[in-house]
Amino acid sequence: HWATRTARRAPPSDERTWSPHLLVPVCDREELERARRWLPRLTLPGEPVRLVAIDADGIDGSLDDDIVALRDRLEEDGLDPGTTRVEAAQAERGPAVALLATGDEGDPHAANLLLAGFPEDPDHDAPTRLLLRQAFEMDVGVVLLPTRPPRLDEAEPAGDDPAADEDADDAAPVIALWLRGQGPDWHVGDHLPHSDLALLLAYRLVRSSEAELTLVTAVDGMQDTEPAEGYLREVAEIARLPGPPHVSVIPHAFARSLEHAPPASLHVMALSTQVDFHWLREVRERLDAPCLFVRDSGVENAFA
Secondary structure, X not given: OHHHOOOOOOOOOOOOOOOOOEEEEEOOXXXXXXXXXXXXXXXXXXXXXXXXEEEOOOOOHHHHHHHHHHHHHHXXXXXXXXXXXXXXXXXXXXXXXXXXXXXXXXXXXXXXXXXXXXXXXXXXXXXXXXXXXXXXXXXXXXXXXXXXXXXXXXXXXXXXXXXXXXXXXXXXXXXXXXXXXXXXXXOOOOOOOOOHHHHHHHHHHHHHHOOEEEEEEEOOOHHHHHHHHHHHHHHHHHOOOOOXXXXXXXXXXXXXXXXXXXXXXXXXXXXXXXXXXXXXXXXXXXXXXXXXXEEXXXXXXXXX
């Protein structure tokens, strides 16, 4: 049982040693609007944000004006924003390399997190996969933002029960963070495999949205339910998650567990080395909710 294990006691502070230095490519108004929507939720005052305008045919001057306006607004909010440009052809050949090269070598504010949109069009799968690979090679995490905006300012509807929906009016939105099963021993190591950045970002979103957090995992059999629940509670304790968060152990293999997922305004999931975008689209469809897909750089630590 988790309570009887030898627990590592973290400092009581909510402070995290990890701080995002964001890089945000913008080549059209959809990406600009996505940046405007997400940056206030993912950043804290004083943190650097670099908006990268990607030159492309058909980009009008008013988009440049809007990027500058967003930069000015971020500065008013206490962030440390900057803007720069790269050529579209250069970005296509090496998206992450081109974007990250916009910073100065040795810059203490060098980017460690890149925001990009999830590829809705399968024709964009290969460039996105290249971006993920290049970013990982450069120790930079990647967040694939959903096209469908999450309802983080209100709770998810409870269903067909009018009384339940009335109760939900005063409820907080819910963010579901999916963690990979660690059976059969369910040991909490020095970090979360592939999921450190996902947890750090979920924590940020919970704080900025005043949302509730649910930790979710799937197990292939009832025999793992209790140790899996203990694992999630121990992760929450060591990572100093507020709440404490709810835990949800679904006694089915992952693919089937999606049909039994707890209701959430946003699902946060970590990506592994091999990414199948066709399957991720199916995951999103089965959950019928916005999904934030996160790829670790390999250097984050959710317990630090």
